[in-house]
Amino acid sequence: MERKTKQREAVLQVLLTENRPLSPPEILDVAQALVPRLGIATVYRAIKEFLESGDVVSVDLPGEGQRFEIMGKRHHHHFLCRLCRKLYEVNGCPGTLDALPPPEGFLVEIHEILLKGICVSCA
Amino acid sequence: MERKTKQREAVLQVLLTENRPLSPPEILDVAQALVPRLGIATVYRAIKEFLESGDVVSVDLPGEGQRFEIMGKRHHHHFLCRLCRKLYEVNGCPGTLDALPPPEGFLVEIHEILLKGICVSCA
DNA sequence: TAATAACTGATAATCTGATATCAATAGCCG
């Protein structure tokens, strides 16, 4: 990434304003309001560059494609709506998960919690 | 599923003896000890039938393909080793996850917790 | 503004996981 283009700015802007993890097609949809002729390939290219630069991180979900969110948020988890498939942020964390002891000798480095249900706009 | 075949028995047997969620290729690997000429298509067919009959359930993981485990276990979560990518069962559950309140108006139906780290055989 | 090279958009190609095809095999029944 050497030049500043409206396409890349749009991708980053969309991730900032939506403030939740977005899939590449979701990014495309929203960003086309800013750059009408934006193509999916450019979205993928921009994501790749932002991942390398560390401005964006990927969020993996069970049975869903990769989504991407702005780097630098504090530890948080996610809520997936089973109707609209939108992913939301959930602040807070139960902490050490002592209630969930792994088998003897296993080293837990990371925990991921995903809440599933129905979001407020689908309720 | 109308006939009893050694291929289908082998798939179910592997899931029972391994006692952790397995991917189709993992099932194939292990089951070929029981049925040497077993093919991947048959593994997929057997899984599909066991899913329909309810003998097997699928386990989705972030960024990983589907895995399958024997139905009827009690509520539990999983541990994924980041080195060998094997998935293990973790008994217990923190319960209601009150420490993780979703946004106002959101209805939580399911929670999934995935622990990641290093398993005992990779440590 | 002109030159240059990075960037873009449209689409083809690729990759991976899962399914369909089809001839050969093998349960199950009489």
Place this chain on the structure above:
DNA sequence: CGGCTATTGATATCAGATTATCAGTTATTA
């Protein structure tokens, strides 16, 4: 056992998600 037909294995095909290609466009610098 013999015949019927579900099942199998090898492989082709498909579906989707991501990446490569390449001609045209545009940001940058002098």
